[in-house]
Amino acid sequence: MSVIVLVEHTGGNIKKKSFEAVQYAAQIAQQTATTVTAVVLGSIADAEMEALGNYGASKVIHIADNRLDELHARAYTTALVNIARAEDSKIIITLYDINGRAVAPRVAAQLKAGIVAGALSYPNLEKGFAIKKSVFSGKAFAWVNVLSDVKVIMLMPNTFQLSKTDGKATIEKQDISFSEKDFGIKVTAVNKVTGEIALTDATLVVSGGRGMKGPENWGLIEDLAKELGAATACSRPVADTHWRPHHEHVGQTGGTIRPDLYIAVGISGAIQHLAGVNGSKTIVVINSDPEAPFFKAANYGVVGDAMAVLPKLTAAVKKFKEQHH
Amino acid sequence: MKILVCISQVPDTTTKIILKDNDTAINSQGTTYIINPYDEWYALVRAIELKESGIATEIHLVTVGKADIEPVIRKALALGGDEAIRIDAESIDPYQTAVYIADYTKSAGYDLVLCGKESIDYNNGTTGVLLAELLDMDYIGFATSVKIEGNVAIVNREIEGGEETDSCNLPVVIACQKGVAEARIPNMRGIMAARTRPLKVIAPSAITPLTAILSYELPPAKAGVKLVSADNMDELVALLHTEAKSI
Numbered sequence: 066m067s068v069i070v071l072v073e074h075t076g077g078n079i080k081k082k083s084f085e086a087v088q089y090a091a092q093i094a095q096q097t098a099t100t101v102t103a104v105v106l107g108s109i110a111d112a113e114m115e116a117l118g119n120y121g122a123s124k125v126i127h128i129a130d131n132r133l134d135e136l137h138a139r140a141y142t143t144a145l146v147n148i149a150r151a152e153d154s155k156i157i158i159t160l161y162d163i164n165g166r167a168v169a170p171r172v173a174a175q176l177k178a179g180i181v182a183g184a185l186s187y188p189n190l191e192k193g194f195a196i197k198k199s200v201f202s203g204k205a206f207a208w209v210n211v212l213s214d215v216k217v218i219m220l221m222p223n224t225f226q227l228s229k230t231d232g233k234a235t236i237e238k239q240d241i242s243f244s245e246k247d248f249g250i251k252v253t254a255v256n257k258v259t260g261e262i263a264l265t266d267a268t269l270v271v272s273g274g275r276g277m278k279g280p281e282n283w284g285l286i287e288d289l290a291k292e293l294g295a296a297t298a299c300s301r302p303v304a305d306t307h308w309r310p311h312h313e314h315v316g317q318t319g320g321t322i323r324p325d326l327y328i329a330v331g332i333s334g335a336i337q338h339l340a341g342v343n344g345s346k347t348i349v350v351i352n353s354d355p356e357a358p359f360f361k362a363a364n365y366g367v368v369g370d371a372m373a374v375l376p377k378l379t380a381a382v383k384k385f386k387e388q389h390h
Numbered sequence: 391m392k393i394l395v396c397i398s399q400v401p402d403t404t405t406k407i408i409l410k411d412n413d414t415a416i417n418s419q420g421t422t423y424i425i426n427p428y429d430e431w432y433a434l435v436r437a438i439e440l441k442e443s444g445i446a447t448e449i450h451l452v453t454v455g456k457a458d459i460e461p462v463i464r465k466a467l468a469l470g471g472d473e474a475i476r477i478d479a480e481s482i483d484p485y486q487t488a489v490y491i492a493d494y495t496k497s498a499g500y501d502l503v504l505c506g507k508e509s510i511d512y513n514n515g516t517t518g519v520l521l522a523e524l525l526d527m528d529y530i531g532f533a534t535s536v537k538i539e540g541n542v543a544i545v546n547r548e549i550e551g552g553e554e555t556d557s558c559n560l561p562v563v564i565a566c567q568k569g570v571a572e573a574r575i576p577n578m579r580g581i582m583a584a585r586t587r588p589l590k591v592i593a594p595s596a597i598t599p600l601t602a603i604l605s606y607e608l609p610p611a612k613a614g615v616k617l618v619s620a621d622n623m624d625e626l627v628a629l630l631h632t633e634a635k636s637i
Contacts, residue, residue: 075551136549138519138529163550167531170519173485179600180484182514195604202510204407205416206607213600249528250558253544257552265550269637293637304568311534311569312548317403317510318427318568326636336404340510343609347634349626350615360615365629369620381623385631 067102067124068094069149070158071141071168072117077109082160082222082266084120089220090158091121092187097156102126103234104148106141107133111236118234120227125236132248135255138167140247146175147241154215161219162265169219178215185221202317202340221344223268223323264313267296268325272315272342274300276331276352276371280308285375286330292382298322300332316341331371334359351375391446391538391560393437394495395471396505396517397453398426399462403510413605423459425466428506431573432566436536437504438470439571445538446502448472452494454487456480460589467584468576474589482512483599488520493595495525501560502543507532507567515565522563530556534569 070090072083090101103122105114107130114125128144145168149157157172159165161183173180185206186197195210196218264270271290277283290297297313304314315322317337323344330351332338339362342348350363353370360366367374401407401421408417425434440446451466451474453459463474477494481487495503503522508515515531522529532548538560545556545564576584618626630637 073550135554142523163532163548166515167519167529170484170516171523171529173516173600174488174520174523177600180514180516181601182484182516192604197607198513200512200606201401201405201407202403202513203609205409206609207512208604208607210602210604211600212602246526246528250530250556252554253557254555255549255552256554263551312553314568318431321513326630326634340403347630347636349630362612363615364612364634365626366615366617367620367623367626368617374620374623377620377623378626381627382637384624385627385637389631 066099067152067154068097068099068156068158069145069152069154070101070103070122071145071165072103072105073160073164074105074107074109074113077113079113079116080266081227082162084117084227085222085225086158086160086220087117087120087122088227089187089225093156093158094121096187096190100124102148102152102154104128104145106144107131114236115234118232119229121230121232122234123232125234126239127236128239128241130243135252136164136167137248137250138171139249140243141168142171142175143243143247144241145172149176156216156218158218158220161221165219169217173217176215176217177213178217179211179213180217180219181209181211182219183221184218185224199344203343221323222266223325262294262296264296264298264315264320264322267322269293269295270298270322270324270326271295271328271330272298272300272332273303273330274332275302277303278372282372283308285372289328289375289379289382292379292386300338329359330375332359333357334362391501392448392450392499393440393446393502393504394498394500395429395434395437395449395451396491396503396521397429397434397451397463397466398506398509398511399423399453399455399459400426400509400511407608409606409608413607416606423462425462426506426509428508428510428567430466430469432568432570433504433506434466434469434471435571435574436566440538441470450475450500452477452491454479454481454490454594463589464584465576467587467589468580469574470580471587473587476589476591477594478591479594481599482603483601484514484516484520485601486597486599488517488524489597490594491517492521492524494592495521502538503527503561503563504536505563505565507565518563518565525563527561527563528558529563529565530558531565533564533566536564536566536570
């Protein structure tokens with residue numbers, strides 16, 4: 066009856082958001098008087114998996130098959146469904162991210178489970194099994210009640226604060242026989258973005274829009290991002306005119322992000338842009354136009370020319386870091 | 391090659407969300423509905439491009455909804471598409487929606503199913519994957535380009551921390567996002583032609599939903615922006631540290 070949680074890792078390093086998923090699972094396990102079984106797929110060292118105990122997993126099931134180092138959603142599904150059946154699990158948890166979104170619905174279909182995509186709360190058991198999620202691109206929230214016996218939850222990353230315990234997990238190795246169709250998709254080339262912080266995982270983001278005037282000024286955005294340890298993003302016009310790559314575009318038709326801090330520079334704040342960033346915990350807007358609609362959605366605002374404000378802000382961050390070390 | 395494009399109708403992006411019935415429903419009075427942008431701009435337009443280049447022979451559109459969504463489907467037909475199928479049901483449970491579409495699709499012989507990466511109303515992004523599972527097909531999500539070479543789909547997709555190129559035998563379900571195609575607007579010829587293209591209505595299969603929405607909430611109003619002088623960035627940094635606790 067354990068709560069099953071899928072753990073993601075990059076080249077053997079467990080992602081922070083997966084620790085968050087394990088901690089989330091542990092809380093639900095406590096609510097439902099059971100334990101957490103974390104599932105880790107692919108090549109990873111035992112020492113790394115032991116850390117899952119610190120976030121509430123009591124057991125780790127490791128399937129070391131190195132074909133699982135890449136996302137093969139049907140193979141991941143086979144693994145999770147096998148384990149869920151063996152443990153008679155009623156709750157299966159993944160993240161609401163690229164991997165989770167490819168796997169969780171398949172698991173749900175096989176187990177006839179209702180899905181919550183992008184959970185923002187623990188289940189309210191007094192109302193059944195109701196979980197809060199964002200709808201209408203952040204303009205409202207819905208409480209989704211899962212009616213089926215088995216439940217599949219995709220947790221929105223960066224929703225809960227991590228807190229480490231001294232808990233321990235036992236590691237169990239398993240082999241699962243996969244079928245050919247579990248690996249039906251052949252990966253012919255991989256282009257990992259290295260040396261920069263992945264936008265979807267970033268807790269701090271600096272983003273630029275048309276107000277940056279041209280690609281020659283983008284260095285100012287990068288300077289601030291580097292000083293903060295932040296990822297960079299952009300608005301749609303910037304991506305459409307190819308100043309910046311499409312994967313940096315956030316907004317209705319680009320990516321959706323929910324960082325702790327979103328600094329928007331020279332972005333007017335059209336509703337389509339807000340749809341991609343309104344889950345950010347704190348929003349800072351820097352814009353020369355005091356009437357820019359983005360100021361209404363911001364926590365902090367600076368009215369001024371980006372080219373003048375950015376170097377000052379970067380310098381202030383640098384000074385702050387020197388004082389706090 | 392026959393392509394099926396899944397179309398969802400959604401409230402226009404600029405719609406203000408108003409709750410009713412003790413916060414258990416959305417007030418749809420005065421709401422303008424549009425084709426879900428990911429379905430339209432990327433999935434449908436890419437299907438049209440594949441037909442224009444002679445790779446696809448036929449494009450069908452499928453949607454789940456009551457008769458009041460037909461104007462949106464006609465608009466999709468005006469962009470392109472030979473025939474539309476409306477499954478006559480209302481559903482906001484992804485599993486139920488996927489079963490409706492899968493039951494229709496099973497015997498219809500499509501080589502490629504395209505959908506948007508998610509709909510902008512319930513933001514689940516689950517229907518396409520569920521459909522693939524129910525049809526025992528492969529699924530590629532977050533696609534940024536889709537090419538067809540013979541019986542194989544060559545797809546670039548976003549992965550965690552980068553991009554990869556995949557190849558996969560047809561039939562396959564592909565969920566499209568930015569990059570797959572460029573948005574188009576329907577021309578007068580398309581709009582006229584769409585009026586006469588078949589729009590079939592079929593009855594949904596019997597399937598009970600696995601989820602239900604109990605209630606809605608609106609986000610708390612923003613407390614208002616705190617303006618900081620452009621000459622005092624030290625103060626902004628201090629506020630971000632002590633008040634917002636984000637750095």
